[in-house]
Amino acid sequence: MNMRISAGEFTERSLQIIRDLKHLEGPMLPILHAIQAEFGYVPEEVKPIIASELNLSRAEVHGVVTFYHDFREHPAGRHVLKLCHAEACQSMGSDRIADRVRELFGIDFHQTTLDGAVTLEPVYCLGLCACAPAAMLDGEVYGRVDEHCLDEIITEVRR
Known part of the structure; x- marks a missing residue:
């Protein structure tokens, strides 16, 4: 997990994860887990991308991230x-x-x-x-x- 990536690369990697998993039934949780596995947390910037790709509101994505205790909104320690x-x-x-x-x-x-x-x-x-x-x-x-x-x-x- 390399945290030193450009904004464009970040967006592209996020989109690739979302597009690889959005065909699943109930894809949001697998997508969020994959995003967190890739970046170490679920960045605020990725929520609108997930919302757009899944045809959901940002509030729905935010609600899922904040409801489940395993999702982080900031990088964790070592x-x-x-x-x-x-x-x-x-x-x-x-x-x-x-x-x-x-x-x-x-x-x-x-x-x-x-x-x-x-x-x-x-x-x-x-x-x-x-x-x-x-x-x-x-x-x-x-x-x-x-x-x-x-x-x-x-x-x-x-x-």
Whole structure:
């Protein structure tokens, strides 16, 4: 993913993704996932292009992007740390873990550290309810997250 592309190249790459996928039934989600995979986020500039190609309003595209927590409107950090906030994780102390992470990194959910190292995101179930509280770092899941596990995760992202 090369973020240093010209506006024309950006538009052309976006159009190619959209045109490759718009034949699918319910194409918006696959298109948004592909755009995010290509650029690391769903840029504001691509929403009108998607809307035009799918004959939708910009508001409809924006609504989908903002409704689903996995879509980003800004580039993420080098690492993405997701902390589960589902009921099982909350009952096992996920709020305490989240408070500690926010304190250590000096950011809140949906923010990225100033050095671009970590983006912190809430997630509402990782499917590890029996191993709560749960977290995910760059796609790798962690169960029974405690202070020791949290220290390992933080060490990993600071490398």
